[in-house]
Amino acid sequence: MPFDITRRHLLQASAAGLALAALPRLAFADEALPEAAKAFGATIAAKGKAGSPLRLAVLSFQGSSFWEAADKGIAAAKDYLAPLNATVDYIQLGTGLTAEAVVAGLDGALSKQYDGIAVCPIFDGTVAKVNEAVAAGVPVISFIADSAQKSNRTVGMGMLAYDAGRKAGDFIVKQLGGKGKIAVITGYLGAPQHTDRMNGALDMIRKDHPDIKIVGPFECKDDDATAYGQAQDAMTANPDLQIIYVTAGGSEAAAKAVRDTGNTGKVGVVGYDDLPEKQQYKTGGEILALIDQAPARQSFDSLAMLHNILAFKAAYPKDIAIDAPMALGKLAKG
Incomplete structure (x- = not known):
């Protein structure tokens, strides 16, 4: 499947003076990452244990091997953050990708007063609800699939x-x-x-x-x-x-x-x-x-970032562009 930040978002980030070239070095300490996360290339390590309990929600879709890969990152982040005083709840949005499904999921997360939300917004129809969450003081990280229309999300992560x-x-x-x-x-x-x-x-x-x-x-x-x-x-x-x-x-x-x-x-x-x-x-x-x-990396890193933002006031670039490596098949030419 799936999303990312747009070229326009990257240009806006560059105009703001963000050091995008340094993004692959975001991990605070690679040795602090669990082996499961290292296996799928996670780059964000938690800075430590939160001083008070944190409740994080992650909203994602299901129905394909792509989303199953994202699930692996969610599961690894949940296990990783649990002893660090952060609980991760997975809100499943179903198999049909629609703005309505995302908005309903965000409504549910806001009603349950989560401290932070990671979500795949995908459609422009989600922008108002994302903005509502941020205006309420809830940091929101968009991973994999951002909307084309710029929302006020705290961080957007994805390929260009x-x-x-x-x-x-x-x-x-x-x-x-x-x-x-x-x-x-x-x-x-x-x-x-x-x-x-x-x-x-x-x-x-x-x-x-x-x-x-x-x-x-x-x-x-x-x-x-x-x-x-x-x-x-x-x-x-x-x-x-x-x-x-x-x-x-x-x-x-x-x-x-x-x-x-x-x-x-x-x-x-x-x-x-x-x-x-x-x-x-x-x-x-x-x-x-x-x-x-890298769907597993993106879901894991998004939750680790939320933990650090909420517990340690960590700051991240508004837009994080991930690498997009190409894997070749046997019959590819050159």
């Missing part, structure tokens, strides 16, 4: 979606040698992150590589069964199709469709989130590349 899309586009052009046909499957057309990752690739391709034809986009709503059917239909309708670009959830399903239709080596998938469940398709040749956004 448009830039990640451009990276995917550059890779696609290289695989095709500047000529061919691709199909695009996105998650939610109303989710800014999905749109930015799509347009980061397609804007460049349309402008600089007119010999690459584009089919779609198709909206799968982060549903694997839908993405599987859309990938099958795209290959059937376009026998000359070479790449399926999946901007959110569904890359594993698209890869399975490639395998099941006997198109391994002819059609490759470029997508996001380098998760263990997708390894078989990287080694099998169906997935050419995955750009990773």
